[in-house]
Amino acid sequence: MNGELHSLVCLKVVPKSEEVSVDRESKTLDRGHARSEINPPDMNALEMALALKDRHGGRVSLLSMGPPFVAPMLRAALAMGADHAYLLSDRAFGGADTLATSLTLAAAIRKIGDVDLVLCGEESSDGATAQVPPGIAAWLDLPQATYAHSVAFDDTRDHILVVREVHDGEETLDVPLPAVLSVKVSTNEPRFMDTARLVCLRANDPVTTWTAADLDVDPGHLGGAGSPTSVTGLGEVAGAGSGRRREVLKGTPEEEAHLLYERITEFLRSAGMPARGG
Amino acid sequence: MIDPAYTPAEATGIWVFLEHDRGQLAPVSLEMLAKARELASKSGAILTGLLMGHELDAIAGEAAHLDLDRLVVVAHPLLDAFTAEAYAHAAREVILRERPDILLLGATPYGRDLAGRLAVTLRTGLTADCTDLSLDAANGLLLGEVSGFGGGILATIACANHRPQMATVRPGVFARTEAERAAAAPIERVEVDIPASARPVTVVARHRQERADISRADRLVVAGAGARGQLPLIEALAGALHAEIGATRVAVDEGWAGRDRQIGQTGVITHPKLAIVCGASGATQFTVGIDQADLVVALNSDPEAPIFEQADLCVVDDLLPVVRALVAEFESRGEGAP
Numbered sequence: 001m002n003g004e005l006h007s008l009v010c011l012k013v014v015p016k017s018e019e020v021s022v023d024r025e026s027k028t029l030d031r032g033h034a035r036s037e038i039n040p041p042d043m044n045a046l047e048m049a050l051a052l053k054d055r056h057g058g059r060v061s062l063l064s065m066g067p068p069f070v071a072p073m074l075r076a077a078l079a080m081g082a083d084h085a086y087l088l089s090d091r092a093f094g095g096a097d098t099l100a101t102s103l104t105l106a107a108a109i110r111k112i113g114d115v116d117l118v119l120c121g122e123e124s125s126d127g128a129t130a131q132v133p134p135g136i137a138a139w140l141d142l143p144q145a146t147y148a149h150s151v152a153f154d155d156t157r158d159h160i161l162v163v164r165e166v167h168d169g170e171e172t173l174d175v176p177l178p179a180v181l182s183v184k185v186s187t188n189e190p191r192f193m194d195t196a197r198l199v200c201l202r203a204n205d206p207v208t209t210w211t212a213a214d215l216d217v218d219p220g221h222l223g224g225a226g227s228p229t230s231v232t233g234l235g236e237v238a239g240a241g242s243g244r245r246r247e248v249l250k251g252t253p254e255e256e257a258h259l260l261y262e263r264i265t266e267f268l269r270s271a272g273m274p275a276r277g278g
Numbered sequence: 279m280i281d282p283a284y285t286p287a288e289a290t291g292i293w294v295f296l297e298h299d300r301g302q303l304a305p306v307s308l309e310m311l312a313k314a315r316e317l318a319s320k321s322g323a324i325l326t327g328l329l330m331g332h333e334l335d336a337i338a339g340e341a342a343h344l345d346l347d348r349l350v351v352v353a354h355p356l357l358d359a360f361t362a363e364a365y366a367h368a369a370r371e372v373i374l375r376e377r378p379d380i381l382l383l384g385a386t387p388y389g390r391d392l393a394g395r396l397a398v399t400l401r402t403g404l405t406a407d408c409t410d411l412s413l414d415a416a417n418g419l420l421l422g423e424v425s426g427f428g429g430g431i432l433a434t435i436a437c438a439n440h441r442p443q444m445a446t447v448r449p450g451v452f453a454r455t456e457a458e459r460a461a462a463a464p465i466e467r468v469e470v471d472i473p474a475s476a477r478p479v480t481v482v483a484r485h486r487q488e489r490a491d492i493s494r495a496d497r498l499v500v501a502g503a504g505a506r507g508q509l510p511l512i513e514a515l516a517g518a519l520h521a522e523i524g525a526t527r528v529a530v531d532e533g534w535a536g537r538d539r540q541i542g543q544t545g546v547i548t549h550p551k552l553a554i555v556c557g558a559s560g561a562t563q564f565t566v567g568i569d570q571a572d573l574v575v576a577l578n579s580d581p582e583a584p585i586f587e588q589a590d591l592c593v594v595d596d597l598l599p600v601v602r603a604l605v606a607e608f609e610s611r612g613e614g615a616p
Binding site: 097098102103123132137139143146161164168171173174185186220221226228230233234244254257260261 | 363433434486487574592595
């Protein structure tokens with residue numbers, strides 16, 4: 001690593017998932033009534049980057065793709081201790097699948113330049129595919145370490161040791177920089193923003209907005225037009241639970257427990273999992 | 279549009295990435311094979327298993343008896359431990375040579391790492407974390423069903439012009455079959471060139487933890503946020519019923535149960551006969567993981583909790599007295615034994 005550590009955190013602003021519904025008529029997502037938030041795992045990635053800055057110095061950049069209303073949320077993230085934010089905002093970016101999304105983010109990271117460590121949340125709460133971090137790494141031809149719990153620098157500071165979660169435990173990876181990390185959700189406690197810093201930001205706004213024209217990318221590779229996959233159908237999970245009996249058992253706690261006991265043992269018998277000795 | 283690596287007309291066959299560890303095939307690989315066989319018999323496609331690693335003779339011998347038409351084995355010393363970079367490098371070479379129409383991988387940490395990287399290097403589309411797969415009756419395209427927004431929304435996704443059509447499949451969504459070949463499938467060993475620079479990452483340590491697999495448990499007792507302070511009681515109920523413990527995300531974040539016991543969108547999809555859900559509010563992110571239960575019992579002190587919409591038997595009361603009495607009933611009569 002040459003000079004100071006430069007970390008870049010990818011932040012996605014998502015609608016609060018419990019507030020999104022499907023418009024049954026148009027078969028489109030109704031996000032109109034949903035409030036927005038920064039994807040929770042991305043906040044863990046931000047906290048990891050800020051903790052590295054606390055320990056090793058350097059600076060933290062933020063990168064997000066989304067409509068202009070995302071900018072205030074980036075300012076809140078800046079007030080936590082990041083140094084500069086880049087917002088990719090253009091209708092041409094809309095409708096991107098993971099290939100076009102990772103391509104766009106990678107192009108921005110290339111343009112920002114001198115990034116040692118790209119940090120993302122493990123997955124987004126809306127799409128939950130976890131495919132963008134490996135995609136960014138592939139576009140940039142950088143090594144990747146996903147589902148990371150912790151990062152430590154080795155003596156030379158040109159490698160990191162990453163402890164990450166895999167299917168049956170943890171593994172420690174020795175990863176040369178620059179590299180792309182995805183950070184396991186809930187792995188740390190994101191800090192509060194510094195309100196004094198927020199006031200200071202208002203005077204000197206460090207949010208740079210870029211459109212498609214600012215990136216060195218073929219416009220045909222962006223957004224929905226550049227996405228090999230397309231949504232052919234959309235629906236709300238309505239069937240789930242609709243066949244349930246929803247029978248309420250009432251009484252004192254003891255009576256409720258007794259009714260439950262009878263119904264459960266009867267069910268287990270009928271399901272071929274009979275009582276003792278069966 | 280980015281140019282495809284090869285066209286639909288050049289593509290043929292269904293491939294399944296066979297993930298393995300310590301000589302064992304991952305359950306999700308066997309589940310995907312069952313589904314892939316169903317798709318292959320509809321389309322007449324050849325079903326190929328892709329096995330990658332180092333010193334694979336034993337597991338290749340075993341895999342050749344799975345329900346597949348051919349087994350492609352890619353062995354190389356730099357594939358001895360999984361790294362996304364080396365695996366994607368080797369897989370890309372093989373895919374470009376063999377040109378499969380469809381490539382399925384498990385939505386496990388390794389499968390997702392490989393799929394996300396490989397899809398970009400192949401310049402193709404990836405439908406991630408599918409909960410169902412089918413073929414479009416009109417054009418034969420692979421249709422992947424995915425859930426978003428915590429499982430409340432289902433979308434069907436297709437990849438029309440780029441190949442291979444890649445999808446990752448969540449563990450536990452398909453049932454594996456016992457189908458086996460009496461005679462081993464032909465094994466084709468494919469040589470790949472992997473330069474040392476294609477494996478920049480080194481696995482320096484591996485800590486295995488015993489992980490519970492609750493995806494196929496018959497009986498589950500599930501702790502939600504409302505089970506705060508009641509964990510010993512929940513465990514007693516699970517003990518009395520010989521049930522496995524499951525947990526909502528909140529309960530796992532609180533440290534009441536391990537991440538391996540988390541049920542739902544970001545956890546495990548379960549298939550129990552009986553699920554007793556204690557103190558969960560019933561967010562869709564969670565309930566997608568118990569949808570397939572035969573009988574759902576919900577206990578919650580809040581009569582408005584959405585979990586009651588998803589339950590067969592509902593008790594609106596404080597957990598403590600009800601669960602304590604229920605444990606006493608099972609313990610005194612022993613009726614919970616399997």
